[in-house]
Amino acid sequence: MVHDINNTMEAGPEPKLGYALFYGSIMALGLPLNAVSLWILLRHHSLKTPSAVFMVNLAISDLLLVISLPMRVYFYATGTWPLSGGACTLITMLFRDNIRSSSIFITFISVDRLLAVVYPLRSRHLRTACNALKAVGLAWLIVLVINIPQRVKFSRFLESYNKSTCFEFPQQQPQISAMVYPQPVLVLTMLAVNIVCTTLVSWTLHTHLSDSARVNNKINVMLIFVMNLVMFIICFLPLSLSLLINGTAPPPLVCLATVNCCLDPLLYYFSLDAFWKKKEDADLPRE
Template sequence: MCNITLRENGSAPEIKNTAYAVVFGSVMVVGLPLNAMSLWILLRRHSLKSPSAVFMVNLAMSDLLLVISLPMRVYFYATCTWPLGSMACIWITMLFRNNIRSSSIFITFISMDRLLAVVYPLRSRHLRTSSNAWRAVVLIWVFVVVMNIPESVYFSRFLENNTVTTCFEFQHDPKCPIAHFQPVLVFTLLAVNIVCTALVSWTLRRHLNESAKINNKVNVMLIFAMNLLMFTVFFLPVSLAVVLKNRRHYLTPLLCLASVNCCLDPLLYYFSFDGFWKRQEDVDSSLARE
């Protein structure tokens, strides 16, 4: 737990808190320009008529929401104080937690869209429309925000019984049903991504000798490889840690690790297009020919 007593009585907690501040600060410095530039490119060069572009724009927005929550985390771990009160603490914590949930859902929808584009390019055209993508996006954000309500209530009760120096040290009781929501969500979405990866890999190998460009196939598989990396390295460990006992000493390092995902998402945008600066309609036509 981050508090003044620990900083005064021992150097190890102080070093840990400094390391947390450095990690969150580095993610903020790298993630902000990368995601701002990615969002600008997506909006400027890729029509929002494409479902993939719609999902990626919202993924970039999710990452930017994470980034804007990081300055106060840096201040908290650098000073072990929280000057803004419990309500601000709750809002900033929810922004951080929402990134894992919204990012994992958007990444899964990107995988499913690529699956339809590669495996069922003609039959899926009536499904892969911008209107359907926007409907899905609205439902995703509503779902994520609604899940904040019970968590915020539980968090406010936690802060009532603790000092403000525990702001970002909030941990669910493993017996609380709310604590199991995120692990179940991440496991389910990971399973969907694994199935999508297997089906796309099998389809591309089956058509390996056809005239489609091999670079396109490599890029497609890189998308799925990065999606699985996001889940197994950034989303899954911290989601499991929430429901485990004796998690106090490794939950914050895992949160630091999870925050790094917003710096790698721009690579997903790059590999999702056959050339980041091309229009998405050209990419979909290329995939359809495969």
């Protein structure tokens, strides 16, 4: 049996054109959408508001994921991995880092909107670009800290197999099973925060009419929170639960998780155009 497994590893997996086509489509959509979004954010919104800071970093996270997709397309189209094990580790970590950083930045956006709608006056001193930059800096640091031991562990694990198996391994992976927990715990925690934010904002908009009357485009405000929850439930939660329960990430769930890089630009358009362009100016400090 061991001999048969080793032979399979040396031969590499069979080409899977469906996965190649899927990742190619995500790349074709995600690259221009996020590149244009980042350009708009930096050119027209700069880093003067916390919302712009969070969205710029979210777009950067998505672009890092998108630039790793061509090699996934090649791998599934040919069934071979032409690069080194280190390159496989790098691309795998870019995917994992995107899940973690995106879940954090999306949660930051929800918390920022919660403060703006529910506590508009008391949160003015908190909702500053400086504090937002500190928050995203801490977020990237957390992602990096989680990344380092996982990168080392994954590199050692990868040495046990032929490099042509880069994205597909046996179901049993005892060497790295202890390292799968940080991501599910992070995603589930961020999901809980988003649910709380959505509930509080919805309650405020429907019950405190005198306060919520000052919020323009209430439907678009709620769409922001709904889209955040959709991204968690569709893109992040299935993969995280699979890691938590089985210790593995099945290829279909990995495909599903990459869809978030195409959905995030919709969040920018709804948020900046429909809400902050009309109200954020009032939130900026006056000279």
